[in-house]
Amino acid sequence: MEHTPITYRLSNNGTSAASYYGAVAEFTDLVLARAQSTLVPEARKFHRFVIAYDLEDPRSIEEYTYELLNLGVLWRAYGDIASSVRVAPFHLMANLGEWRKTHQRLKPVIDVFRGVLLSVFLLPKTVRRVSESEIGISELGRLVTWLEATGDFREDAFRYVRWLGYLGLETSERVTSFMETLVTFAAWFETESANRMGTFTPNVEAFLDERSSYYRWREDRFSCLRSRAEYHLNMVGAEIMNRAYRHDFVSCEKKTVLAPGCMRARPAETCEGVKTADGIRCSGCESSCHVNQLREIGLRHGADVVVIPHSTDLARWSAQPGAPAHGVVGVACLSVLVEGGWELRRNNVPAQCILLNECGCRKHWDDAGFPTSLDVRQLKTVLS
Ligand code: SF4
Structure with missing residues (x-):
């Protein structure tokens, strides 16, 4: 049987990915350095907000910086789609994503049902472009609800509910300028990550071209049809997490x-x-x-x-x-x-x-x- 294009490969021989680990460490340093004057000040403010309202054990500034980068990339990938959805059984869909984990025997049935609901409700036929100057708290709220309903971005949604609380205390102008900063940074990331990490993701576009229709009614469509920028985003995310949790893990x-x-x-x-x-x-x-x-x-x-x-x-x-x-x-x-x-x-x-x-x-x-x-x-x- 012929193989479908494999979206990413960390090595060519399947045994050593040493060049990948060096490259991702270097690229992550570059991203964090570039974020110093743009995302990091916002991450620091959010860090203080988390402490002031006792929302969670505060995490590192690098992790909050990554959350901002992640939000910018997700907005560029899904913001218009999420803003165009008017009606959907969001709550039921979020619960189905949870039930498939806790009821493994029912998972095949739940997944068929989820696949249909995802395509019917979360992918509107008409998608309206939302310009950066139009992004406000309600558009962000729609994105968070949509992310949670997919089941594949559940953890992202958990995190951005707190960011919504943080932004809810700000003026609408401040929210718009906040999102403009994120979207601009995400656009830089998409281009730069393709230059730096693209060698490890050569077939993402070929896979998307060849396989998109295959996933039309499948529950794993959002998980499998990620853009190349999302692949690079997850590479940086894994590197930042490993750095942040290394000490606790070793202990x-x-x-x-x-x-x-x-x-x-x-x-x-x-x-x-x-x-x-x-x-x-x-x-x-x-x-x-x-x-x-x-x-x-x-x-x-x-x-x-x-x-x-x-x-x-x-x-x-x-x-x-x-x-x-x-x-x-x-x-x-x-x-x-x-x-x-x-x-x-x-x-x-x-x-x-x-x-x-x-x-x-x-x-x-x-x-x-x-x-x-x-x-x-x-x-x-x-x-x-
Ligand atoms: S028991 Fe399963 S996991 Fe272990 S060697 Fe055999 S096939 Fe592999």
Whole structure:
């Protein structure tokens, strides 16, 4: 069977992505330096707002800066669409996104239903362009509601509800100028990230051209049909998260690597892993299996390895009273990695993320499917 275009690849040989990790660190430094005079002052103000109103354990200025960059890129990608939706069962759709995680057996049925609702309600036939000078609190509110209803941007929506509270205290002129700053920065990011990180995402546009109609009624359409800028955005997001949570992760006594099922050499039906409450524990039935390799690395570094299904509820990894702190390494493809990292952060789990070298599971990306991989040197560095 012929393979569909693989949207991103961190390496050409599937084993080493060393050049990617150097490139993303350098590009993230550039983004943060460029944000110093534009996004960072706003991130600092928001940091003070979070403390003043006791909204959450305050996070780093870099994380809030990333949230601003993320909002600018999301507005450019979806702002017009979200503003054009007039009526939709937003609440039901947001709940369905939650139920599919907590009711794994009902997930196939829920996903069919979600796929139809997403296409019918969240993608209006007529999309009106909203100019930057028109963006106000109500347009931003529409975007946040829309993001939550997709189910794929749930963690973004959680964060931007707080930003809406922050902006709700400002004048409409200030909100418009705030958004103009974000959108201008996001436009710079889109161009610059294509120059700096585009070598790792050569096939995104070919994939979108070839496959968009295939996802028309599918629940994973927003997850799989991301723009190239969103891929680069998630690269920077993963890097910023890893920097922010490194210290807490290293301090944890217990560590677990959460691997996706698509890394297995065998399909789920013939994988001899043992099902447990935490996930599937590899029994080493196939020596060349990438999960088996992770298991062996884990044994040498004192880390547990389990395979978990896509869209698992990650709250189960949050610290239990009296139990030692538990650090988690989340392994995923670019379209879901940052959302997973944010979910772990929301549940106070010290986490590190590692990108799959490419996306290739049969369920979402490739008709034939192939075992995905990660950069083992990066995993060893993270666990060291
Ligand atoms: S080696 Fe482990 S993860 Fe891979 S197929 Fe066998 S039991 Fe499953």
